[in-house]
Amino acid sequence: MKVQQISIFIENIPGRLAEATKVLGDAGVNIRALSLADTSDFGVLRLIVDKNDLAKQVLAEHDFTVSKTDVVAVEVPDRPAGLADILQELDAAGITVEYLYAFVERLGDNAVIIFRFDNVDGAVKTLRDKGIKILPGESVYNL
Amino acid sequence: MLWNEEFETLPREALESLQLKRLQHTLERVYATVPFYRQAFQKAGTTPDQIKTLADLQRIPFTLKQDMRDNYPYGLFAVPLERIVRIHASSGTTGKPTVVGYTRRDIEIWSELMARSFGAAGVGRGDVIHNAYGYGLFTGGLGAHYGAEKLGAAVIPMSGGNSKKQIMIMQDFGSTVLTCTPSYSLYLAEIAAEQDIDIKSFPLRVGILGAEPWSESIRGEIEEKLNIKAIDIYGLSEILGPGVAIECIEEQHGLHIWEDHFIAEIINPDTGEVLPPGEQGELVITTITKEGIPMIRYRTRDITRLIVEPCRCGRTHRRLERMSGRSDDMLIIRGVNVFPSQIESVLMSIEGVEPHYQLIVDREENLDTLEVQVEVNEGIFSDAIKPLQDLAARIRKEIKELLGITCKVRLVEPKTITRSEGKAKRVIDNRSK
Incomplete structure (x- = not known):
């Protein structure tokens, strides 16, 4: 009964959040829910998406650090x-x-x-x- | 393997008397042929015939990298150009490079010392040496190449760059030995992993790595990722090129410096005073067989210590402790001496942290600032903020404990720190701008 969530490490530099979401969009991954936790230097973007494995794969290909959490x-x-x-x-x-x-x-x-x-x-x-x-x-x- | 058993195991007494004889001969020659040295001796009020013992060497002034620049390009050569068969130059990051010339005999000796070095690393005939040191003005490529041929091993003259092809060749040709910088060996491992190639399954057995300072923890990482023995080799173009000193595979602790060709001294870099054996300081080298461009008391800027205890490999040549940094790599931050290698050792002691880091030094309102950038990988990243903040705090605290300075730790995304195909760029110092 667990749901898999994908988390992405995002540096606080302009354009990184846009880049991460674009990578997902280009791969045809749809974001169902999200939350962004941020500090002054970095943030963690947490997502529920429709295609977990694909999302993780394309993000890794674009050098994002990704983890999966239940x-x-x-x-x-x-x-x-x-x-x-x-x-x-x-x-x-x-x-x-x-x-x-x-x-x-x-x-x-x-x-x-x-x-x-x-x-x-x-x-x-x-x-x-x-x-x-x-x-x-x-x-x-x-x- | 002992390549030249007689000289590599020469008893200390015989070795030192050989050193003195060769030193006296070298000093007489440079006094007669190089105006720079004649003037330096005269200024110090000494002449070659006053050098009666090895300790007398201390009466002669040091030679600095700047002296080479001042005498650019051929001013320090001790033979006419007709006797020079090879010219190399070091990468001068500022201004003119430093130029060195080799006679045929110099090349012969260099090949011999490189062959000895390969032998000390357990390399011999039948080995396939994948030489990824740069071929060109840099001494690394050709130095290792000539030594490999002298040894009788098969050498692949890869030079640097084109990493995917390097991996293909290494795999297809069955390379058993890799020669390159430590950071490039890790880079190759990374490129192989990206292509889902298992570099660990290659026949690669030994890496002979040098040309930049590296730490014991990086060695562990290289040995693990490439499944090889990583051997530290030392050299500098001003003295010879690669093959001045190397670790033996038996100990992998301390680099035997070939004392029948070089005299090593350790000095206090601030006062120039010669330190007793075993103390840490700057390495000063005098060449005692070189013809083209002999170097008298050359200040290498490398920080090390002489290990005088005998080594179980049987070589009688003393060892240099792994270089802990360069006195000119040394950063002075708020008055504290900081070597990048010290920060590296802190990072590598933390589980999951990879050696991808960069130090940014700057000045804000007349106060030096240090920012340590560390890449976040899957080993240290989860979905939560707190573990990352704890990690940054821990790095900050450990650096504070070790060095006594406060720094800012910035976690960055993977691959944001430039990967080098040559020497790693660890420090960006914006204070001079």
Whole structure:
């Protein structure tokens, strides 16, 4: 039930972000969700794409440093405290969220949020036990 | 393998008396034939006949690279041009190059010393030597070439550049020995990997690497990536070219300097004072058999130490510790002496960091700044920011601990630091601009 995320090391120099996204675009890779974490010198661009292996390959060919990480896509009810309730369950189970970011697309009445946990397997188990819906990779890549 | 057993294992006493005899002869000759040396001796108030012991050599002034420039091109030659059969020149990064001339006998001796050097590295007949040192004015290519032929090995005169072809030839011709700069050997490994060629499976056995300073950790990296023994060789065109000193394969520790042809001294680079054996300082070399352009007390700018303990390979010639840098590569940052090799050793001690780095020195508001750029590879990159920041902080802290200076560590994308096909450009000093 994990989703694969691609991360790219991006130096803080003009044009690098454009270059990375162009490489993906030229290869016909579609970006489904993204987040950019940045510092003064560099950033890490995290992406959910429709074609993981192709994306990693073309980026490596263009000398980008790329890594793959397992993340979890969670359906979050689109109402006040929808996210807060889920986070409380995870906190109670002692699971730490490293970072999260949202999908633009909705799934029915729900939002989709990508979570990076310190303990992915523990998080998946907790979410399932609590009846919170998580999405398999295939459905996320083509959402 | 001992190429010239008699001379390579000459007992110290006999070696030193041979040195003295050859030194006295060389001094008499340069005094008679080279105006520059005659004037230098006169200024110092000495004459060749006053040199009665090896220690007396200290009474003679040093020769500097600048002296070669001042006497450009042939002013320091000790024989008429009719006796010169080869001319080489060093790459002068500023101004005129330094020019050296060889007589037929000089070429003969150079080939012999290079053949000895190959022998010390365990290379002999039947080996295929892939010579990727540049052929041309630079002494590396032809120096190694003549030595290889003298040795009786098969030499492939590749010269530098055209790396994909180098790999094809190496693979198809079954090269067993690679001669080039250490950084170029790593570059070749990288190019091979990019083409999905397993360079480790080549018959390559030994790399004879030199012409730039490198560290023990780079050696480990080269040995691992190319699956070879990496041997450090030392030479400089002003003295001869490659083959002045080399590590033996038995120890791979310290480079035997061929003392029947050279006298090595270690001096304090600031005061010029000769240091006792074992102390670190600048290497000064006197040639004692060279005819074309003898060098008297030439300041190499290379920082090393003499290892006087006997070596188990049986050679009696003393060893130079691996060069830790050049006194003119030495950066003075906020008053602290910094060798690029020291920063390299910090980087290489960190798991996953590759030796692709560059040092940018600048001055901001009259204060020197040092930026260390390190390439981020898949070994140290994940999806998170913090490990990268921790890595930068760790490098900064370890450099601070080792050198006592604060620097900025900048993580950069792979291949942003220029890959050299010759000598690695490790330092960009913008202070002089």
